[in-house]
Amino acid sequence: xxxxxxxxxxLFFLSCSHLLLSSSFSFYxxxxxxxxxxxxxxxxxxxxxxxxxxxxxxxxxxxxxxYPKTNxxxxxSDCYSWDGVNxxxxxxxxxxxxxxxxWLSRTIHSNSTLFLFPHLQSLNLAFTNxxxxxxxxxxxxxxxLMHLNPFxxxxxxxxxxxxxHLSNLVSLDLCWNYRAxxxxxxxxxxxxxxxxxxxxxDIHLPKLEHLYLLDNSNLxxxxxxxxxxxxxxxxxxxxxxxxxxxxASMGNLKSLQTLDLLNCQFLGSIPAFSREPHTNHxxxx
Numbered sequence: 339x340x341x342x343x344x345x346x347x348x349l350f351f352l353s354c355s356h357l358l359l360s361s362s363f364s365f366y367x368x369x370x371x372x373x374x375x376x377x378x379x380x381x382x383x384x385x386x387x388x389x390x391x392x393x394x395x396x397x398x399x400x401x402x403x404x405y406p407k408t409n410x411x412x413x414x415s416d417c418y419s420w421d422g423v424n425x426x427x428x429x430x431x432x433x434x435x436x437x438x439x440x441w442l443s444r445t446i447h448s449n450s451t452l453f454l455f456p457h458l459q460s461l462n463l464a465f466t467n468x469x470x471x472x473x474x475x476x477x478x479x480x481x482x483l484m485h486l487n488p489f490x491x492x493x494x495x496x497x498x499x500x501x502x503h504l505s506n507l508v509s510l511d512l513c514w515n516y517r518a519x520x521x522x523x524x525x526x527x528x529x530x531x532x533x534x535x536x537x538x539x540d541i542h543l544p545k546l547e548h549l550y551l552l553d554n555s556n557l558x559x560x561x562x563x564x565x566x567x568x569x570x571x572x573x574x575x576x577x578x579x580x581x582x583x584x585x586a587s588m589g590n591l592k593s594l595q596t597l598d599l600l601n602c603q604f605l606g607s608i609p610a611f612s613r614e615p616h617t618n619h620x621x622x623x
Contacts, residue, residue: 376425376432376455377417383451384408387442390467402465404439424460431457438487443467448474457482464489464511473497473518482506489550490514496521509548512557513574519556550574552598563587570594577601584609 389406407421417432418425424434432455446452446468453476461483469492477486478500485508494517512518551557552574560582571593581603588609591597599608 376430377413377415379451379454380411380417380420380423380432381413384411386444386451388444389441390443391441402439404441404465406441407437408440408442426457429457431455433457433482434460436460436462437466438462438464438489440466443469445470446474447471448476450476452476453479456480459483459506460485462487463491466491468492470494473501473512475500477501478503480504484508484545487511488515493518495519506545508545509550510546511548511550512554513550513552515554517556518554520559545569547571547593551578552576554578558603561585561588564590566590566592568593572596574598575602579603581605586610 387408389409391404411417411420411423417423418430422436422440423432424436425431426433435452435455435458443466456479458480459482461480462485464487466488468488471491471493472495473488473493475498477483478498480486481503483504484506486504487509489511490513493512493515497512497518497520499521547569548571550572553576555577556579558579558581560580561584563585564587568591570591572595573591574596576598577600579602580599583606584599584604586609589611591611594611
């Protein structure tokens with residue numbers, strides 16, 4: 339089951355990268371003028387990192403393309419043509435950054451220039467070495483963010499409640515950040531804000547589709563009630579410390595295709611799921 343869910347994670351990661359490249363190509367062929375200041379800010383971000391290939395075995399195992407993309411970010415050129423950067427067709431704002439498999443290392447501090455791109459919709463930090471970094475308050479500034487992927491990027495410490503401000507988030511992948519943990523009530527705040535907790539205390543999931551928290555033993559929390567209004571497709575909690583009773587309302591997750599609860603601390607049995615045609619549920623508990 340773990341291999342199935344990891345495969346889903348990687349396929350999702352690769353599909354996002356493909357979309358980024360194709361949209362960047364379309365952008366490059368347009369004739370619009372883009373804010374020059376963004377190129378300067380990206381160059382400052384580049385200088386804050388160091389280059390070290392720490393994941394060569396992973397890259398080879400999963401046949402992922404890896405190279406220092408930021409080496410090709412050059413002063414005197416516009417950022418819309420840079421690898422890993424995608425800009426909005428109308429405003430020219432940077433809306434996607436793909437820094438994955440980029441040989442990047444060094445700590446991302448709360449005052450990093452990374453947080454000077456408030457219009458970001460997608461941020462991919464997978465397979466980087468940001469040891470000593472945390473999911474700090476700065477991530478809460480990305481109010482338009484839909485996809486956040488720091489898969490195996492060396493994050494540690496508290497995941498601050500500001501991440502719960504990301505109400506537009508569709509996918510969140512925090513897998514393999516072994517020393518990261520939610521601040522007190524942080525997971526509850528995340529779920530409530532992402533899913534818009536209503537006065538009836540039911541949980542509604544109008545946007546969130548993919549949530550991966552695998553192999554993070556410091557992560558803990560429990561589930562509230564789930565309403566029928568949700569879009570959750572994949573939920574991976576393997577080898578985390580989430581606990582408590584699984585609510586019967588989990589059966590309302592009609593779009594759910596993968597659910598991995600192996601090696602968690604839940605009590606009781608897995609609730610009955612409402613199965614729809616052509617929908618597969620892979621359950622481990």
